[in-house]
Amino acid sequence: MTPEVYNQVRWQKEMEERNRPFSNEELDELLPKEGYEILQPPPNYIPI
Amino acid sequence: RPGPTRLAPEVNRILYIRNLPFKISAEEMYDIFGKFGAVRQIRLGNAPNTRGTAFVIYEDILDAKNALEHLSGFNVAGRYLIVLYHQPDKMKKNEDNKV
Numbered sequence: 123m124t125p126e127v128y129n130q131v132r133w134q135k136e137m138e139e140r141n142r143p144f145s146n147e148e149l150d151e152l153l154p155k156e157g158y159e160i161l162q163p164p165p166n167y168i169p170i
Numbered sequence: 171r172p173g174p175t176r177l178a179p180e181v182n183r184i185l186y187i188r189n190l191p192f193k194i195s196a197e198e199m200y201d202i203f204g205k206f207g208a209v210r211q212i213r214l215g216n217a218p219n220t221r222g223t224a225f226v227i228y229e230d231i232l233d234a235k236n237a238l239e240h241l242s243g244f245n246v247a248g249r250y251l252i253v254l255y256h257q258p259d260k261m262k263k264n265e266d267n268k269v
Contacts, residue, residue, distance in 0.1 A: 133176065140182065140231050149211060152184060152258045153225050157217035161196040169208030169229070 183210070183234045184256035187224045190214075191247040198246075199224065206240065207233025225256060 123131075144152075185203075199212050208229040215223040228234040237253070244251045 137177075137231070140177070141229075143229070144183070144210060144227065149227065152256070153213055153227075154220075157215055157220035158213040158225065159216045161199060161212040161214050163209070164197045164200055167200050167204060167209075170204070 177231065177235070180255045180257065181231060181235050182255055183228045183231050184258075185226045185228070185234055185238055186254045186256040187226060187241075188222065188252040188254070189249050190222050190224055190251065191249055192221050194246070199226070202241070202244070202246065203237060206237035 194214070196212070196214075199214065200209060203209055203212065203226045206228070210227040210229050211225075212227070213225040215221050226234075226237070228237065234255075238255065241251055242253045244253075
């Protein structure tokens with residue numbers, strides 16, 4: 123395992139960790155609930 | 171090709187937006203922020219002390235970074251958006267000293 127490959131693997135692992143999908147509970151912990159409303163995505167909203 | 175650029179620690183998928191027009195709609199919010207990638211959730215301030223602010227959560231961290239870089243200073247209805255990375259632990263700190 124060359125250093126480049128090692129860095130690549132480490133970077134991918136870090137990205138996976140930082141991109142782990144948020145659960146709703148996690149979002150509630152991270153974000154204020156009072157004073158904010160969760161917006162409903164408009165019907166024609168297609169995530170790109 | 172240079173190695174993958176490491177992302178700074180404060181970069182994350184939750185953006186804190188300030189200086190939004192008070193009467194902005196969900197459609198407009200999804201229109202402005204949805205251009206940069208799949209939006210996981212948007213929380214819009216609806217109280218006197220939170221109006222004009224919002225939290226926008228992206229599915230992908232690179233989309234959030236891209237959105238912040240493009241939307242900082244973006245003009246919406248005559249107001250320049252302020253876009254910051256949300257720092258949850260800082261928020262807990264100033265909630266503590268608010269008591």
